Amino acid sequence: MPLEAVADPKIRDSIVARVASIESIDANRFRVILELATATTGGDVTQLTNMLFGNCSLQDDVELEDVAFPPELLRHFGGPRHGIAGLRALVDAPERPLTCTALKPQGSSPQTLADLCETFGRAGIDVIKDDHGIADQAYAPFAERIRACHAAAERASASTGKPVVYAPSLVGSPRRIFEQGERARECGIRAVLLAPMLIGLGTFAEFVSTFPEFVVLAHPAFGGASRISPVWLFGKFFRLLGADATIYPNYGGRFAYSADVCHALAEAAREPWDSIRPAMPVPAGGMPVERVGEIVAFYGTDVMLLIGGSLLMAGDRLAERSRTFARAVVQGV
Amino acid sequence: MPLEAVADPKIRDSIVARVASIESIDANRFRVILELATATTGGDVTQLTNMLFGNCSLQDDVELEDVAFPPELLRHFGGPRHGIAGLRALVDAPERPLTCTALKPQGSSPQTLADLCETFGRAGIDVIKDDHGIADQAYAPFAERIRACHAAAERASASTGKPVVYAPSLVGSPRRIFEQGERARECGIRAVLLAPMLIGLGTFAEFVSTFPEFVVLAHPAFGGASRISPVWLFGKFFRLLGADATIYPNYGGRFAYSADVCHALAEAAREPWDSIRPAMPVPAGGMPVERVGEIVAFYGTDVMLLIGGSLLMAGDRLAERSRTFARAVVQGV
Numbered sequence: 001m002p003l004e005a006v007a008d009p010k011i012r013d014s015i016v017a018r019v020a021s022i023e024s025i026d027a028n029r030f031r032v033i034l035e036l037a038t039a040t041t042g043g044d045v046t047q048l049t050n051m052l053f054g055n056c057s058l059q060d061d062v063e064l065e066d067v068a069f070p071p072e073l074l075r076h077f078g079g080p081r082h083g084i085a086g087l088r089a090l091v092d093a094p095e096r097p098l099t100c101t102a103l104k105p106q107g108s109s110p111q112t113l114a115d116l117c118e119t120f121g122r123a124g125i126d127v128i129k130d131d132h133g134i135a136d137q138a139y140a141p142f143a144e145r146i147r148a149c150h151a152a153a154e155r156a157s158a159s160t161g162k163p164v165v166y167a168p169s170l171v172g173s174p175r176r177i178f179e180q181g182e183r184a185r186e187c188g189i190r191a192v193l194l195a196p197m198l199i200g201l202g203t204f205a206e207f208v209s210t211f212p213e214f215v216v217l218a219h220p221a222f223g224g225a226s227r228i229s230p231v232w233l234f235g236k237f238f239r240l241l242g243a244d245a246t247i248y249p250n251y252g253g254r255f256a257y258s259a260d261v262c263h264a265l266a267e268a269a270r271e272p273w274d275s276i277r278p279a280m281p282v283p284a285g286g287m288p289v290e291r292v293g294e295i296v297a298f299y300g301t302d303v304m305l306l307i308g309g310s311l312l313m314a315g316d317r318l319a320e321r322s323r324t325f326a327r328a329v330v331q332g333v
Numbered sequence: 334m335p336l337e338a339v340a341d342p343k344i345r346d347s348i349v350a351r352v353a354s355i356e357s358i359d360a361n362r363f364r365v366i367l368e369l370a371t372a373t374t375g376g377d378v379t380q381l382t383n384m385l386f387g388n389c390s391l392q393d394d395v396e397l398e399d400v401a402f403p404p405e406l407l408r409h410f411g412g413p414r415h416g417i418a419g420l421r422a423l424v425d426a427p428e429r430p431l432t433c434t435a436l437k438p439q440g441s442s443p444q445t446l447a448d449l450c451e452t453f454g455r456a457g458i459d460v461i462k463d464d465h466g467i468a469d470q471a472y473a474p475f476a477e478r479i480r481a482c483h484a485a486a487e488r489a490s491a492s493t494g495k496p497v498v499y500a501p502s503l504v505g506s507p508r509r510i511f512e513q514g515e516r517a518r519e520c521g522i523r524a525v526l527l528a529p530m531l532i533g534l535g536t537f538a539e540f541v542s543t544f545p546e547f548v549v550l551a552h553p554a555f556g557g558a559s560r561i562s563p564v565w566l567f568g569k570f571f572r573l574l575g576a577d578a579t580i581y582p583n584y585g586g587r588f589a590y591s592a593d594v595c596h597a598l599a600e601a602a603r604e605p606w607d608s609i610r611p612a613m614p615v616p617a618g619g620m621p622v623e624r625v626g627e628i629v630a631f632y633g634t635d636v637m638l639l640i641g642g643s644l645l646m647a648g649d650r651l652a653e654r655s656r657t658f659a660r661a662v663v664q665g666v
Contacts, residue, residue, distance in 0.1 A: 001464070006438050014647035015440030015472075039470060040439060043504045047468040050531055054465065054554035058582055088368065105339050106373060107348030112341075131334070135380040137372060139348075172377045173535035174507035177638035198383055200533020202506035247398075249391055312338035 015040060031065070036302035043076055044173045045241060046202035053228060055153060057323065069240070074274045077205065080244040081212045083277030084270060084302055087244050090190055090215055091126040092163050097296050099320070099329045100125075100282060102308035103149065104131035110140050114148035115319075120311075123322030127304065127310060128153060129193045130169035131234065132219045136176065142168075143183050150187050167191035167217055174203050181211045196220040196238055208242030218243035235268025239279040248284035250295065263298070270302050274283025282306050289321060292328040305329055337558075346529045350374060364398070375523050376409055380534035385407055391433065397557060402418055402573070405601030408605045412543045413577045417635055423548055424459040430629050432457075434642035434655070435613060436482065436562045437464035439532060440571050445571050447481035449651075453644070454489025454497035456655030457663065460637065461486060461503035462526045465552045469509065476516050483520050491599060500524035500550055507536050514544045528552040541575030550615065551576035563594060568601025573611040578637060582626065583616035596631070614656050616638050624655060625661040638662055 006012050020033040025331055041048040051063045069077075088094055101120050103113045113130075120128045130149075136142040147169045153166035162330070170180040170192050177199055182193055192214045196204035198221050208216055218238040223230070234248045244271050251259040266281035283295060284306035295305060314321035340347050353366040374381040386397045386589040402410075411418070421427055434453050436446045445462075453461045461483075479501045479591035503513040503525050510532055517525055525547045529537035531554050541549055551571040556563070567581045581603050584592040599614035616628060617639035628638060640658055647654035 001437050001642040004644050007648065008438075011438055013438035015438070025543075034408075037474065040466065042468045042470040042505075044509065046506060046509075047470075047533055049502045050417055050466065050468070050528070050554055052506060054528070055532065057555050066534060104334050105344055105348070108341065122646075125494070127428040130467075131385065133373065135375045135383070137375040137379060137380075139372065171380045171383060172375075173379060174533070175539055176377065176379075176535075183635035195383070195387070197535075198387065199379055200536050201538060202509075203533050206506040206508055216345065220391060221383055222390050272439060309338055310334040313335050316338065 010311075024060065037072060038073060040141070041073070043098050045077065045205040046200070046204070049201050055229075063117060065231065066232050066236070074240065074276055076105040077240050078209075078242060078274075079276035080241050080242055080279050081208065082244045083214045084280045085277070087215050087280050087304070090163065090165055092128060093317070095301055096332070097299070097301050097329050098126045098280070098304035099326050100127040100284075100304050101128060101311055101325075102126050102129055102131045103134065104121040104308060104312065106131060106133045106137065107139055107216065109195065110145040110148040113140065113145060116227040117149045117166055118156050119319050120322050121153050122159055123319055124162065124326030125164070125322055126326075127165045127167055127191065127217075129167040129217060129306075132171075132193060132195055132221050133168050133171050135171035136180070139300065142180055146184060147187055149202070150189050152297040165191050166213075166328065167193050167215075169219075170207075171195070174179055174199075174206075178210065179205060181207060181214070185213070189214075189282075189299075191215040191217060191261045193217045195221040196241060196243070197233075198222040201237075201241060207242045215244045217241055218249050220246075226261075230257060231264045231268050235265040235281075239269055239273075239274065241301065243279050244277075245280035245282050247284050247306060249280040249285040250287055252291070253284075253288075254286035259298070266299055266303065278302070280304050283328075284308075286310075289325045289328065293332075294324065296329065339489055345417040364456050370404060373407060374406070377535070378410065379533070381406075381495040382534050389459070390561075395568065397472040399562065399565050399569070401650070405609050407573065407609055409573065410573050411542075412606075412609035413575055413612050414541065414610075415548045415577045417613045418576075418610070420524075420548050420613050420637070421494065423498055425489040426459060428634060429665070430632070430634050430662050431459045431613070431637035432659050433460040433637050433639040434458050434644055434658070435462055435464045435619075435639065436467065436642060437645065439464060439466045439470065440472055443478040443481040446473065446478060447485040450482045451485040451489050452652050453655050454486050455492055456652055456654055457495065457659030458497070458661075460498045460500055460524065460550075462524075462550060462639075463607055464641070465502050465504075465526060465528055465554050467502050468504035469513070470533040475513055478520065479517060479519055480487070482520050486534055495658060498524050498548075500526050500548075502552075504528070504531070505539075507532075507539075510536060510540060510541065514540060514547070518544065522547075524548040524550060526550045529552040529574060529576070529655070530566075534570075534574060537576045548577045549575055551579045553579075553581050563590060564597045564601050567613075569606075572602055573609065574604075576612050578613035578615050580617050580639060581614040583620055584616040585611065585620075587615075587619035592631070599636065613637050617641075619643075622658045622661065625658065629662065629665065
């Protein structure tokens, strides 16, 4: 609102946002630092988002680049409940890069998805998640699907002697998401996939605090990354709200992020940040198995590689190609 | 996923999206029409959004422009529970353009906001909403604030003999939003303000079906309009999910939409659409009272004008300026 219309001096002094600095970046762009009063957030994730990028998101030429949180807000939101260390403990791999793949296509029956899950698990892949497009559809109802896939992962684990983690995709209105969480808990499932922007950032944070036992993989779907910095949104904000691992489109794949953006995003997810646990960066999106060596060299060992389509294209040679993927990452080949 | 990796012919035929047409618009842009299988949505708003613009939102050069829904999906989501007719009935104004203003700034006490509400109501303004930045903050706790403001609106209504509607802003995680809805219901409040993109589209739709008695004003905060067409998002999709009135930045104000976009948005909100009720277009954002005549001429009578800051800038002459606003719209001056 117009500053002239703010009559109360206390509000002008302690509530109205302040422009801390304006810095010219190039001929057309400026970096503007605003200071917001933490009291305006009411300690709520949704209202925090409202303050950070509510109406500003409607300005075509404004991008939200980064946020510096005071320690009390960091501790209030809490970040990952498990983080990189908890994810590593779950798959019993304390140091090496991890592997991840996706069950798809949607339209497949629970049995088909479970068979795929078992093949991937026996091949030595650490985390097997549902494709994020798999929800609660008539052709693969949620409860039946997760029971079948989790049992398949358990069988693969028993056979190989190595933990295999199945992470179902939870999608829906808040009521459905929480019901799906209950079903997953009953099955003994330990990890889940959630898309925070799709289900709502407040729903995501509420889910994380309601189900602290799940290792949470965050998916970028509906993230509209061009208006909010993907480094901040997927790297830092998803982490702050409790993502233990954050999935994003890797450079050189079918999405458009540069190597610089991906590097910065991975650093944002795992760099020291007050009391907030590191979250695992999960590069994904159209990567062939042949790129494993290059990608691990780029990110180092605190990374989980997510390869889906490139495995599924192998057809009859799926198990072999999955083993190649798992081995390449495990052995550093 | 790569089409080669989809082995099941039933999935290729009935689940995989189809490219219906590709049309060149100009040297750099194409209009591409995709056909999606309704079965992939599982009848859920969040999953529908996932299918419409999940990973595509990550593509810098893709914009979601419009969606043609089959009648069964329209009826399933249902649209406004009250629509333009219900909003008009609530404020007892069957034909003329309506008026709306906002209580602000945040940081004000419940008493200050209630006094403002009473002033606006006595001036003849139809709907008095909270600023969307007002949530559940320590300086104005939700329950106390809505009781005070609703009582003020009732006093104004008793004094003028004309309905005055107070619409509180509900912001927060799903649990908080639903609790706030319960408190508003207990107070006898009849209209609420929700920002669907901020709280999550699924949360919004679930709220609308849980509280069908509220007339729902949709706010565009966090709408990131450059990647999803604002005409579609604020005009059609918010309407489909149950917004009775949809607020958007008007042309010529402090936001960047063109007159053409605003006109198309208003038409999208109120044009005939199968069984879906019309929603009231609510242009807003930095409009002075002096523009009332022009704006009404532009939109016609099915419109609610939302003016906030321009009234509040009047300082001591707030009541007079509010009356001028209400009269200009009522009398068509």
